[in-house]
Amino acid sequence: MHMLREVCQEHQAEIEELDVCLNRSISQVSVDSQCGIHRLMKLVKSRSSRLLRQGFPVLTRTLPTL
Numbered sequence: 001m002h003m004l005r006e007v008c009q010e011h012q013a014e015i016e017e018l019d020v021c022l023n024r025s026i027s028q029v030s031v032d033s034q035c036g037i038h039r040l041m042k043l044v045k046s047r048s049s050r051l052l053r054q055g056f057p058v059l060t061r062t063l064p065t066l
Contacts, residue, residue, distance in 0.1 A: 003044075003047055003048060003051060004018070004025075004027065004044055006047075007040070007043050007044050007047055008029060008040070011031070011032075011035050011039075011040055011043065012031075012032055012035070013029050013030065013031040013032070013035065013040055014029065014030045014031075015027060015028070015029055016028040016029060016030055
């Protein structure tokens with residue numbers, strides 16, 4: 001969850017509570033109304049997606065369509 005902390009610090013958001021489980025994480029974040037929670041979550045999702053694709057190149061391949 002180091003990545004989540006980095007994104008929050010970059011956008012002046014504060015993590016109030018963080019619970020990390022095996023297959024999910026639950027977080028309570030205070031964010032400035034100028035940024036908005038939807039924008040912060042979009043930034044977190046894009047950063048995590050990029051890190052996963054860098055770590056696992058097989059994820060960048062497209063799936064065959066039916």
